[in-house]
Amino acid sequence: xxxxxxxxxxxxxxxxxxxxxxxxxxxxxxxxxxxxSLTADAAFRLASxxxxxxxxxxxxxxxxxxxxxxxxxxKPRKTKRAKADTPTPSSVxxxxxYRQAQSQRARTLAMLLIEFDGAHHIxxxxxxxxxxxxxxxxxxxxxxxxxxxxxxxxxxxxxxAHEWRxxxxxxxxxxxxxxxxxxxxxxxxRGDYMELLAQAPLPPALSAGGVAFDIGTxxxxxxxxxxxxxxxxxxxxxxxxxxxACARENLARLVPGGQVELVQADLFPEGVxxxxxxxxxWVPARPSSPIEHAVYDxxxxxxxxxxxGLAAHLAPGGEGWLxxxxxxxxxxxxxxxxxxxxMDAAGLQPLHRLDVQPIHPKADDLTDPLHAARSxxxxxxxxxxxxxVA
Ligand SMILES: C[S@@+](CC[C@H](N)C(=O)[O-])C[C@H]1O[C@@H](n2cnc3c(N)ncnc32)[C@H](O)[C@@H]1O
Numbered sequence: 001x002x003x004x005x006x007x008x009x010x011x012x013x014x015x016x017x018x019x020x021x022x023x024x025x026x027x028x029x030x031x032x033x034x035x036x037s038l039t040a041d042a043a044f045r046l047a048s049x050x051x052x053x054x055x056x057x058x059x060x061x062x063x064x065x066x067x068x069x070x071x072x073x074x075k076p077r078k079t080k081r082a083k084a085d086t087p088t089p090s091s092v093x094x095x096x097x098y099r100q101a102q103s104q105r106a107r108t109l110a111m112l113l114i115e116f117d118g119a120h121h122i123x124x125x126x127x128x129x130x131x132x133x134x135x136x137x138x139x140x141x142x143x144x145x146x147x148x149x150x151x152x153x154x155x156x157x158x159x160x161a162h163e164w165r166x167x168x169x170x171x172x173x174x175x176x177x178x179x180x181x182x183x184x185x186x187x188x189x190r191g192d193y194m195e196l197l198a199q200a201p202l203p204p205a206l207s208a209g210g211v212a213f214d215i216g217t218x219x220x221x222x223x224x225x226x227x228x229x230x231x232x233x234x235x236x237x238x239x240x241x242x243x244x245a246c247a248r249e250n251l252a253r254l255v256p257g258g259q260v261e262l263v264q265a266d267l268f269p270e271g272v273x274x275x276x277x278x279x280x281x282w283v284p285a286r287p288s289s290p291i292e293h294a295v296y297d298x299x300x301x302x303x304x305x306x307x308x309g310l311a312a313h314l315a316p317g318g319e320g321w322l323x324x325x326x327x328x329x330x331x332x333x334x335x336x337x338x339x340x341x342x343m344d345a346a347g348l349q350p351l352h353r354l355d356v357q358p359i360h361p362k363a364d365d366l367t368d369p370l371h372a373a374r375s376x377x378x379x380x381x382x383x384x385x386x387x388x389v390a
Pocket of ligand 1: 268282
């Protein structure tokens with residue numbers, strides 16, 4: 001989180017407050033006061049040039065203004081007809097343009113700002129009570145800490161996350177039991193890969209009493225699923241303290257027998273296991289904010305780290321289960337040949353592969369620039385074993 005301050009002119013003096021942005025956005029260099037008299041077109045011009053608008057009007061009107069800004073950003077633009085000799089952009093170029101547009105959109109929408117007191121209260125007309133939602137992400141509030149300013153769009157993300165956390169996500173593979181994701185922790189909303197994990201036959205080496213490792217546990221959903229499948233003990237790791245706190249809460253409810261041990265570790269815990277599972281981020285590209293770390297991973301660092309360390313952490317006869325979407329292959333960001341070569345170089349060979357076509361909420365959206373790649377996407381569970389020397 002960015003820890004800087006924000007200054008603005010108000011009532012003849014310069015006021016200042018702490019700046020908060022979980023997405024790591026820097027504070028806008030110039031800030032003006034804005035209220036219900038500001039038109040959407042004027043707000044769009046200010047936001048596009050990077051001027052922050054600190055809202056002093058009715059809270060619900062700020063919400064409407066944000067929607068109006070989003071509509072202006074999303075309005076389809078007339079594109080110039082390409083010259084006959086212009087090369088067609090590759091999938092990688094399309095993906096990069098899409099990501100650039102996404103981050104420009106996020107920057108523009110982050111220009112509408114809300115002031116909070118240190119205890120997470122907003123003093124605007126018709127403002128909701130967001131104390132709980134903010135405390136879950138920013139920590140307990142305290143008026144003595146002074147006011148802070150954050151983008152309204154970020155606040156909406158916090159409120160959305162709070163609702164998800166309260167309501168939870170029903171997991172079919174857990175008999176409909178719910179996982180309650182925390183802010184910034186990968187939410188298992190796409191159940192497809194859990195079905196793969198529920199179907200794959202447990203390795204014979206995982207005899208009664210055996211331990212499995214769950215690398216990058218997130219909400220703890222896969223660790224819970226392994227225990228439900230009869231695995232006696234699971235050691236689950238993650239590097240993200242938010243994920244570990246979230247997994248601890250979910251597992252206390254779903255696995256009350258304490259069969260899952262949570263460890264903060266980069267990839268593997270100590271020792272070996274007859275089953276090691278991992279669902280790493282699947283798009284090798286730079287995350288545009290810390291909360292995208294579960295999906296975007298530059299150079300497939302976690303995937304390659306998992307493959308390279310797997311053989312050393314497998315007990316004799318053990319299996320590594322890699323859950324991986326091939327979206328990156330359809331986007332031209334990684335090839336199947338690369339993946340197979342990494343497995344081979346790590347001394348591994350695929351024993352079997354289970355595939356599923358994910359049901360993606362955007363798969364039917366023809367206006368989505370990544371439509372072709374998303375509609376062809378397949379998620380696989382690769383059962384990997386240590387290569388046998390011929
Ligand atoms: C795609 S999410 C999967 C979460 C969960 N296993 C699931 O399937 O829903 C990837 C997880 O790996 C974690 N992670 C990323 N790099 C890691 C590393 N080097 N070691 C351990 N965990 C890592 C992230 O924090 C995130 O929780």
